Amino acid sequence: MTRIPHEPSGEPNPLRSLTLDQLRRRTSMKWRTYPEDVLPVWVAEMDVPLAEPVVRAVTDALALGDTGYPAGTAYAEALAAFAAERWDWDGLAVERTAIVPDVMLGVVEMLRLVTGPGDPVVVNPPVYPPFFQFVAHMDRTVAEAPLGADGRLDLGTLEETFRRAVAGGRRAAYLLCSPHNPTGTVHTADELTAVAALAGRYGVRVVADEIHAPLVTAGARFVPYLGVPGGENGLSLMSASKGWNLAGLKAALAVAGPGAAADLARLPEEVGHGPSHVGVLAHTAALREGGPWLDALLAGLEDNRRLLADLLAEHLPAVVCRPGEATYLVWLDCRALGLGDDPAQTFLRRGRVAVSSGLPFGTGGAGHVRLNLATSPEILQEAVRRMAAAVG
Secondary structure, eight states, X not given: OOOOTTSOOSOOOGGGSOOHHHHTTOOSHHHHSSOTTSEEOOSSOOSOOOOHHHHHHHHHHHHHTOXXXXXXXXXXXXXXXXXXXXXXXXXXXXXXXXXXXXXXXXHHHXXXXXXXXXXXXXXXXXXXXXXXXXXXXXXXXXEEOOOOTTSSOOHHHHHHHHHHHTGGGOXXXXXXXXXXXXXXXXXXXXXXXXXXXXXXXXXXXEEEEOTTTTOBOTTOOOOOGGXXXXXXXXXXXXXXXXXXXXXXXXXXXXXXXXXXXXXXXXXXGGGGGSSOHHHHHHHHHHHHHOHHHXXXXXXXXXXXXXXXXXXXXXXXXXXXXXXXXXXXEEEEEOGGGTOOSOHHHHHHHHHOEXXXXXXXXXXXXXXXXXEEOOSOHHHHHHHHHHHHHHHO
């Protein structure tokens, strides 16, 4: 029987499982970038234990010495089943997938398939900073089509940016962040259908980063870009990385729509050598058996969203928080605090709390910070307390 997403799973809330002392034993970026007196609520790592099926898959592989090169289609099959159950999407064809090292390296490879050096890549700032970094590093140019004031896609701006991008017969691509990071916006089926129509009209190829797709609230619906009318020519990158906290176990999937199958077939063979076989096993286990754990996490994140709203109203009422419908990241407008373009520096220096600066997110990022909700209520409370103390 198909599970209803977000129904009570019987799993404990993973956000309440680890103490601050336990977390400080971790050696990853989140916990080693800043001194120990700094409370980190910045980079996209969750303060959770791993789902038991993932732990079992990895430890079984290690016990067997199964640490060779990745092979087979189990990951794609697991993602197709997850997509059918969670998103009512049966259009993920295993034969139109390829394993890639991670989502951003997969994005680079997809953009190489559909653009050439110097071609423009359209993005919607404020957006995930590596979009700018990776595009520039691969010798493409970034064309900004900023989100609207409501944090949603501005289709008029997008059309004008597409028109300029293809002027003179140039090729162009659109790097779509769906759900959107940092705002948590979940693009609707109507919005994505309009995007596909614009892309078709101007000959712009769409590459969708859909890594946050499993992390959508109960009141919203994730719509795969490849599943909307006109999305058949698109390319998507998906992964269990964000949903199950597997960034250190590298693996992702590139997925092609029917009209992009020939493009994906041109992917160099050596790209498939980059993913971790153990990572593939972990991601496959998460998608196949990690649903109850994910539902418990989503319920915990919803609790934290409500808690954050209450904390901000009490301690930092001048901060504008528009709760997103996806991700575990929150975009905070701190401009009314009078802390300048980079309030994250003040929160770090005076409050000893690390949030992500809004500036690297591009246009619309000045005066903003991104906060990571995927932590315990106690750490979230302390983070807001420190932020308020930095302002007071």
